[in-house]
Amino acid sequence: MKKRIIVLAMIVIVLFSGCENGFGIVKQKEEEKNSIKIGVSIYDEYDTFISDMVSELKEWSKKKEKETGITIMIDVVSAGQSQLTQNDQIARFADQGYDVVCVNLVDRTDATVIIDKAKSVDMPVVFFNRELVEVDLERWDKLYYVGAIAQQSGEMQGKIVVDELKKDFGAIDRSGDGEIQYVMLEGEAGHQDALVRTQSSIGYVVEEGYKVKKLGDEIANWNRAQAMTKMNALLKKYSNQIEVIFANDDDMALGAIDALEYYKFKKWPLIVGVNGTKEALEMVKTKKMAGTVYNDFKGQADAIMKIAYACAMEEAFPEDMKLANGKYIYLPYKIITYDNAQQYIVIRED
Secondary structure (H helix, E strand, O other), rough: HHHHHHHHEEEEEEEHOOOOOOOEEEOOOOOOOOOEEEOOOOOEOOHHHHHHHHHHHHHHHHHHHHHHHHEEEEEEEEEOOOOHHHHHHHHHHHHHOOOOOOOOOOOOOHHHHHHHHHHOOOOOOEEOOOOOOOHHHOOOOOEEEEEOOOHHHHHHHHHHHHHEEEEOHHHHHOOOOOOOEEEEEEEEOOOOOHHHHHHHOOOOHHHHOOOOEEEEEEOOOOOHHHHHHHHHHHHHHHHOOOOEEEEOOOOHHHHHHHHHHHOOOOOOEEEEOOOOOOOOOOOHHOOOOOOEOOOOHHHHHHHHHHHHHHHHHHHOOOOOOEEOOOOEEEEEEEEEEOOHHHHHHHHHOO
């Protein structure tokens, strides 16, 4: 009898040592996480802007590790512009128990496979830079998007051109016909940002009262080498008729510059880009480009990682993070011209 009493007493002690709130309900205290795994899939490793952003994601992780003591494993893979490859990458992250994934979609209209796989294992997804269709983002409460509003970037390109036209219209309108002849270097066929930037940049110039004429419109897939090839053809066809070059991003603007330098043009057209990459800033500073539009890769990387970290740790988002509709974070674009290019060079070097 004494032995039974002793055994029962020991059981009671063990039970109550694990109880909470004194209600006799046994709850094992969950072990605090000391490490997390974050998967990152980008559409193309050769995109300069995305490469800059990936560097910032890694740098953020290093700083957070030192700050918290929590090990952050960040695994970055490139889909090589293949949505099927990207689907497989996310499936691998899910099967290997990653806490959260960050996805730079190859095809913004084809996120279903990724979402379904992530949801099946309760793995949150932070989409970035290439905005998926709104109805897809609404399919689950653990889907988020970080980026910028494409229309704003196009309008800012237009403003850079308009400001230059106001300064010296005659210097740009070399034909003297009162009309601005331009060419457009587009990102991807059907890509939302490419379409919106193309329309809004020209739309802004027209709304300001200037007449424009499109000489050519070429798709260069955000790629410098492709842009150079396309610009070579445009220069052969139109030569000195081209007065303005609109490029949907800086890599393509740089490709246009490569072509102009190859043909040793003495009188360059006005050139504008988007993103504010390091080399583009140097081109603005040396006046080879009229300007570019700063796409805040540092701010976007910070937002991506704050969301990813909070999801992985199952914590609330930081109080200073304001998500539109609980899902979206948009960082504003900013105009860069010769007058403030050095300021952004410093920001990049910081």
